[in-house]
Each structure stands twice: as C-alpha cells, then as structure tokens.
C-alpha cells in the first residue's frame with residue numbers, strides 16, 4: 001500500500017463469482033466459533049432472526065467474491081508486503097488467544113477468545129471491502145457488532161476513542177524485522193464510530209474460523225473506511241481519552257490519515273480514488289462515498305469537511 005505506488009492486482013482471473021451466496025445458520029456459527037463448541041450452543045448464541053435481517057439490511061448489491069480469492073489476495077505487512085503472503089501467514093499461532101480490554105472502562109478484562117465468542121451475539125455480515133489501493137472485494141464475515149464489546153466493557157464518560165493493537169509474534173512474522181515500520185500495527189476509532197452498528201469484529205469468514213491471512217482469530221471490520229483501518233489479529237482494545245496514534249498515519253500522515261473514510265472525490269496524493277477494481281472479476285466500478293454506507297455513517301461526520309479522509 002504504502003510508499004511506492006505498487007498496484008498488486010496481478011491475480012489469476014480464474015474464479016467464477018457465486019451469485020446469491022448465503023450461509024446456513026449452523027455454518028455461520030460454526031465459523032465464528034471455530035468448531036470449538038458443540039451443537040448445544042447453536043440454539044442459544046444469538047437470535048436466529050438477526051443474521052437474516054442484517055443480511056438484507058446490509059445487502060452489498062453485488063456478488064460475494066470467491067473464497068479462494070479472499071484467502072489468497074491479502075494485505076498483512078507483518079508477513080511481508082506482497083499480496084501473496086497467505087502461505088507465510090499459516091505460521092501464525094491462533095491458539096491459545098486472548099483479548100485484553102482495558103483503559104477507561106468499568107470492566108477491564110482479559111478473556112480467552114472462545115469465551116468471548118460464547119458471550120457475544122454472533123451474526124453474519126456481507127460487506128463491501130475497499131482498499132486504499134483502489135481494489136475491492138465483497139466479503140461474508142461472521143462475528144459480532146463492536147458495540148456489543150463496548151457494552152461489555154462499560155466505558156467511563158472520559159473514554160473518547162478506542163485503540164486497537166495487533167499481535168506481534170516475532171518468530172512467526174518475518175515483516176517485524178523491517179524496523180522502519182512502527183510495530184505493532186495500531187488503529188483507532190472514535191466512540192461514536194465504535195458504537196455505530198456497522199462496526200464489526202470478525203471471527204469467521206465463509207462459515208469457517210477466520211484464517212491467519214485474513215486477521216484470525218479476531219479482527220476489526222469497518223466497511224465505510226479504507227481497508228487499512230480494519231486491523232487484524234487483535235490482542236488489545238483500549239479505551240482512551242485522546243486520539244490514538246495509528247500505524248499508517250505515522251508512516252505517511254498525508255496519505256493514510258486517521259479518518260480514512262472512503263471518498264471518491266478525494267484522491268490519494270499519488271492516485272485517483274474515483275474507481276475501484278473488483279478482485280476476482282477485474283470489473284472497474286465507480287467508488288461510492290463512505291463505500292456506499294453513508295446511510296449509516298454520514299451523520300457521524302456532519303459538519304466535517306468532505307475531504308475528511310485526509311484530516312488527522
């Protein structure tokens with residue numbers, strides 16, 4: 001993504017896109033839960049109606065990208081800067097895994113991932129994904145609303161932002177030796193963004209546990225923002241008072257600012273954002289403001305300039 005304008009879209013245009021993709025409820029829950037628990041849970045984990053309702057409310061309006069494509073075309077700099085890091089990423093240890101929730105909260109917590117998943121209302125969300133490099137996909141996540149985790153943490157009134165931290169496994173992540181990068185990978189959102197109903201924590205993908213290359217076992221998904229905001233393989237979510245520093249804004253603040261809302265009218269300093277390329281079909285389509293999610297998120301930025309994604 002980064003400093004050199006490297007368009008990594010050399011992808012075999014093999015896969016046929018499955019239209020009308022949908023997952024059964026059992027498969028969706030199994031994906032989220034990593035198959036770690038038995039069937040007894042399936043009846044109790046979430047209201048059966050929620051996934052169906054959200055599948056309609058968040059209809060991506062275009063076919064889901066083939067899973068092979070989503071599994072093999074990735075950005076995950078801890079494993080290298082090529083799109084083909086999926087093989088290297090298989091070394092990531094996904095278990096045991098725990099997530100720490102701390103900072104300005106009434107209920108700080110370090111919780112094993114399977115326990116967290118059991119407590120959260122698991123559902124499926126099919127979201128458009130838009131990378132700042134001007135490529136896009138359509139991705140069926142399983143997981144839970146970030147707002148459910150905020151509720152669990154009971155933030156204090158002084159908490160204004162959430163800061164996300166990605167795991168650093170020095171022995172499995174060759175990219176960490178690139179010492180000019182400010183590891184660990186960090187991201188952040190405002191409290192209002194975190195509690196917006198679109199903000200999501202994914203633990204599954206295509207009804208399977210989230211794979212390492214896609215940010216397993218748990219990652220952020222913010223579909224109205226450029227993909228770099230959606231930090232992978234989270235180990236910590238801290239509630240803080242001040243806008244937290246972020247990985248990419250440290251490297252290139254005028255290219256990858258804190259807000260990073262998808263906006264076709266604001267070019268990246270080195271390329272246009274007016275169009276995007278759908279990975280898998282190669283189709284070139286116009287980019288939409290907030291990646292087409294303005295109905296949900298535009299009010300969050302009322303009064304801020306339309307050139308918002310550059311603003312720090």
Ligand SMILES: Nc1nc2c(c(=O)[nH]1)N[C@H]1C(S)=C(S)[C@@H](COP(=O)(O)O)O[C@H]1N2
Nearest residue numbers: 074075076077131166185214227228230232
């Ligand atoms: N920890 C971490 N998270 C990350 C990245 C990364 O390099 N490291 N890349 C980001 C970028 S630029 C994009 S486009 C998405 C890609 O997610 P995907 O590979 O699952 O499509 O992850 C984001 N999250």
Ligand SMILES: [Mo]
Nearest residue numbers: 131132227228
């Ligand atoms: Mo990206």
